[in-house]
Amino acid sequence: MHQDSSLDAALLRGMTRPRSVTRRDAFRLAGLSAAGLALTACGVQGKKAAPPQKDAVADYWASKKKNGTLRFANWTLYIDKEDGRSPSLEKFTADTGIKVTYTEAIQDTPSFFGKIQPLLASGTDIGYDVMIITNGIHLSKAIALGYLVPLDHSKLPNFAANAAEKVKNPTWDPNNTYTIPWTAGLTGIAYNPKYVDEVTSVNDLWNPKYKGKVGMMLDPQEVANFGMFAEGIDPDKSTEADWRKAAARLQKQRDDGLVRKYYENDYVDALARGDIWITMAWSGDIFQQVAEGKDIKFVVPQEGGTIWTDNLCIPKTAQNPLDALTYMDYVYQPKIATMLVEAINYITPVPATKDLVLADAAKASGDDKKSLEQLASSPMVYPAEADMARLRSYRALTTAEEKVFESIFQPITQG
C-alpha cells in the first residue's frame, strides 16, 4: 500500500513537468486513475483510487483562471425557477460576472453516466463544467476512473463555514475530495392513510393485508437497503451473506404477490392514482404531493431509512473549472441556499437556511406564508435528529463487489 502511494506521487510529479496546460491536466488526472488501476493490479482489490496528493491538487488549480462562463448540467426541476429564469443563477452572474449555461441534461444517473463515460474516457469535453451525480455505484466509478477533478478546498470557504457537519467527509468521498453536496434526500415509506393503518416499521411493506398494493424500487441499491433493514442489517457494514439474507426476504415478498411493481420515478403517479397503497418513496416527491394537498404520509421506518446525496462535481474535461468551483462555493451562502431549498424541497446541506425560510415566511402572506412554514417544519426537508440517527447510506461497492451485489438483487426486480 505504502509502496504504491510513493510510486503514485513520483508518477504525479513526473506528469507535472510538461508545459501545455490542458494536456498536462489530462495527464495528471490520467495519472491518478492509473495509480488506482495499479492498486487493483497489485491485488489490493476493493480499494478505491488513491487520494490525489496535495501538491497535485494545488498544481492543477494554480494555473486555472476565471473564464467568465460556466456550463451546468442538472436534473430537471432541481433549481429555483421563475418564468423560466432562475433568480439564484442570475444573482450569481450579477455577483461574479460569470455567465451560466444551464442545462437540464440529467434524467437518471445510469443513462447520463452512459452518455458521458466514453467522452471522459477519451478526454473529450463533455460540454459541462459542473454536474450532479448521486452517491452510489456511478459516482464511485467516476472517482475510481479518475473522471473527476479534485477540489481545492482553500477556494471553498462558504462550504467550510456553512455546510452541516453531517454532510462533510462522507464515506463515498472521504474529506469531500471530489464532491460537495447539492441536496440530499431520504428513502422511506409513503402510504395512503385511506387504505393503510399507521406505518412505523419496514415490515409493513411485507404485510399480507396490502397484497398487490405494495410498491418497491427498481434500483438494486435502494431495494437492497430495505431488504437489509427488514433483516436488521446495517448496509454500510453488510457482507455478501447479509445480501443473500436480504435478497431471500425480498424474493419472498415478490413470490407472495405482495409487490405490484418495482418502480422508478413513476411510483408517485401510481400512489396518487391508488394503484398502490404503500411504497418505498423519496422524501422530496412526497413533500411536493403533500404540498399539493394530497393525503399521503411519509415515514422513516424504525428499522432505518436511506439517505442519499446528489453531489456537485467537476468533470476532468471541464473547460472552466475555476468558474465551476466558484459556483460550488457560492451556493453554500445561506441566502442562496435558501433560494434553492424553497424551490427544490429536498434536504439542504446548509442548516442555517431554516431560520431564513422562517424569516421569509414572516414576511410573506397567504398561501406563500403557509407553504414556507410547512417547508421549515417538514421532517422531509429538515429531518429530526431521531430520524437522522436511523438513516443509512448505500453500501459503497467496489467493482468486484458490485457484480456480486447486482447478481443477487437484480434477479428479484427483473424476474
Add this chain to the structure above:
Amino acid sequence: MKRFAPYLLILPGGLWLAIFLVVPMVFMASVSTQEGDVVNGFVQTFNLSIYGDVLSQYGTQFLRSAGYGLVATVVSIVLAYPMAYWIAFRGGSRKSTYLLLVLLPFFVSFVLRTVSWKFLLADNGLLLSPLKSLGLVPADFHVLQTTVAVIGGLVYNYLPFMILPIYVALERVDPRVVEAAQDLYAARRQAFTKVVLPLSLPGVFAGVLMTFVPMTADYVNAEILGGPANTMIGNIIQSRFLVNNDYPSAAALSFALMAAMLIGIFAYARALGTENVLEAAAR
C-alpha cells in the same frame, strides 16, 4: 457508364447500411466476446461461454418475450385482417382517409401513447372504476402490471404495421378473380378461402415480420405496463447495458436474440413456402 449506373443507385443506401449497421454490428460482436468491467476496461478474450451463461441466466425472459411476441402477433392478425379487408373492398372513395386514421396514432409519441394506457387502466381509472362500482369485477382486480396489459400494449402499438401490408396485399387482388370464382359456382366463403386468402398471405407474412420482430425485442411496454413477472428480454438488455455497464453480456444477449429470431423467421418462411417470402420481400 451505363453498366455502373445501377450500382451508383445503391451506393448511398449501401454506404449508409455499411457504416451505420454493419460496422456497429461487427463492433458489438467483438464486444460480446470481451471480458472485464467498465472500471478496469474490457479485454478481447474470444470467450464464447458468455453466450451459454446469458442464455441460461435469462432463459425465462427469452421464452417469455417470444411467447408475448407470438400471442401479440396472432391477436394483431385477428384484429387487422378484417379491418384491412373492409378498407380494401368496402372503403370506396374514402380509402385514403381510413388509412390515414390507421396511421394517426403515429403522430403521437410511442411512449406517450403507452403512458396514457396507465391512466386508462389504472385501478381506479376510467375503465375499471365503473366496472368495480357496478360490482362486475372484484375490488382488488387490476389490469396494469399483468401479462394482459403488456400484450395489449404491444398489439396497440404495432397494429398499424400489420394492417398496412395486409391492406396492400388485398388491394392488389383483382376483383375480377373473385367474380371468376363466383362464375365458377364458388360460394362467397369458398371464393374467400380459395382465392382471396391465399393471395393475401404474403401481406400477412410481411405483417408478421414487421410486428413479431419488434414486439419480441420491445421493452417500453413491459417497462410501463408490466409488473415484476413481465420483464422481457429487451428490458434485460437495456439494464445490462445502461445500468450495469456490462457491455459484453448485453451484446451477447442481443446477438442471441437476433439469431433466434432469424432462425424463427426462416423456419416460418419454410413452412409457408419460400415463394411467398420472396414475394413479400419484393414488395
